[in-house]
Amino acid sequence: MNNFVFWSPTKFVFGRDTESRTGALAREFGGRKVLLVYGGGSVVRSGLLDRVKASLSASGIEWEEMGGIQPNPTDDRVYEGIELVRSRNIDMLIAVGGGSVIDTAKGIACGVPYEGDFWDFYCGKKIVEKALPVGVVLTIPAAGSEGSGNSVITKRDGLIKLSLRTESALRPKFAVMNPELTFTLPPYQTACGIVDMMVHIMERYFTNTPDVEITDRVAEGVLIAIMEEAPKVMCDPENYEARANIMWSGTLAHNGVCGTGRAEDWSSHFIEHEISAIYNVAHGAGLAVVVPAWMQYVAGVNPVKVAQFARRVMGVVSQGDDKSVAAEGIKRLKDFFMSIGMPVTFKELGIDNPDIERLVAKLHEHKGERIGGYVKLSADDTIKIYEMMQ
Structure with missing residues (x-):
């Protein structure tokens, strides 16, 4: 730590x-x-x-x-x-x-x-x-x-x-x-918020810092709670207890407690910021498209933490190798996003022909030649991640 x-x-x-x-x-x-x-x-x-x-x-x-x-x-x-x-x-x-x-x-x-x-x-x-x-x-x-x-x-x-x-x-x-x-929030806006808070935790969770079991478990616990409460809120918008749990989760996700003692990542947010800056889409919806693609790409390089996420958060019980476990966890995450009405591709986000060259150029102009902490990403890497979102 x-x-x-x-x-x-x-x-x-x-x-x-x-x-x-x-x-x-x-x-x-x-x-x-x-x-x-x-x-x-x-x-x-x-x-x-x-x-x-x-x-x-x-x-x-x-x-x-x-x-x-x-x-x-x-x-x-x-x-x-x-x-x-x-x-x-x-x-x-x-x-x-x-x-x-x-x-x-x-x-x-x-x-x-x-x-x-x-x-x-x-x-x-x-x-x-x-x-x-x-x-x-x-x-x-x-x-x-x-x-x-x-x-x-x-x-x-x-x-x-x-x-x-x-x-x-x-x-x-x-x-x-x-x-x-929050009772009167439209379902889409509620779902966007759920994704945003989840990714705030993930940006801190995916780290190479060793011996951070306490913050790992805090992050995992809040993520699991969000995914348990989310369907209740989507089904019954005036469920006070579910709304209360979701509201407090959003605060815990981003007040820094889940990032204590560890290097953080933030490449998913950087990648999404270019999408919402150019196309003015909802930030949470953009993250729902970015994160599974980012996870799929980095799991090919460094699958350890993605596999841990798959086992501990997404409930994957397979004893297979880390890459296959990670792949199943990513699939389950995408299924969850879709279950609350979120897009998982550029087309579903309303962007039929994304200008990937422009997105990549602006990303690295603003954030440097290499971004992220879990896996350092160059322009060659991020162009592949954007392409995986199509």
């Missing part, structure tokens, strides 16, 4: 009606005037935004609004938010929504106190040293951004989708998590 630092200071307030505590939580963490960042009309139509505003008013907190954040959030909205926060003397951001909304709020939070271009942080020119506090009222369990220091933004000029990782500066101060707020 490697040396590590695990930092998870977010205060999680979980359960029914917890959105009523938003104002008190904002005040607890120093908020006096906040910017409410949210997405489409669902938080308005459901009355959630009004309940959050009422909670803020009850705690004597003023607010401004910035709505309309879209999936695969873009830099133009971050610039807009930075300008608004600076001009209105706002001292906290509260994201009401899912990963795209939270990531936008984080981009604004680090951009406000910085004299340069916030994009410097995402492209690696600068390290985030300070940021405005961020709070979250979570409505979509998927990205895990409510419990992580990470953010993903797409730069419109060039369609460059990059992730930012911070140890502490961008971890939300609090996250309000009411599973009832």
Whole structure:
């Protein structure tokens, strides 16, 4: 096991009606005037935004609004938010929504106190040293951004989708998590979230670091629980207990606990980011296409951990060699994705003629000549992985 630092200071307030505590939580963490960042009309139509505003008013907190954040959030909205926060003397951001909304709020939070271009942080020119506090009222369990220091933004000029990782500066101060707020999520969006959280765990699970049995077992346990709860949620969207388990799984998948003491991979996310940047598909759906192809390719090179995943998570009991066991595990994973309505090919994703040459060129332009940790992948490797998705 490697040396590590695990930092998870977010205060999680979980359960029914917890959105009523938003104002008190904002005040607890120093908020006096906040910017409410949210997405489409669902938080308005459901009355959630009004309940959050009422909670803020009850705690004597003023607010401004910035709505309309879209999936695969873009830099133009971050610039807009930075300008608004600076001009209105706002001292906290509260994201009401899912990963795209939270990531936008984080981009604004680090951009406000910085004299340069916030994009410097995402492209690696600068390290985030300070940021405005961020709070979250979570409505979509998927990205895990409510419990992580990470953010993903797409730069419109060039369609460059990059992730930012911070140890502490961008971890939300609090996250309000009411599973009832997820009852009305469309099935496709629910399934995309399930895949996203599963892959967040897999990116940490597939490692060559030895003697990480504890985090292996934590990762395996959460993955198994997700796959047991997912059919319940898909069948009965208002099953509170199943929704609660899925919501908490999304947080545990990405708050860092599954990655402690080990080298991580992240090549599947890098490969998918180029797909969703160019074709604007749902990130979770893109991952459902990428991951089985990635697993199939790397199992041909280094099957050990893929075979362990097949045996411990996918329930493969065959005593065959690691490559054959891995192949069966990958098949079962694809079957699971399909069972919850996810695509597993480019065509099913709605991309009939993917520009693989462009995808590969952009991937290695943004992430370097070789990507990943479990198996180092060159452009010759990633072109084969993209081709396996067809």
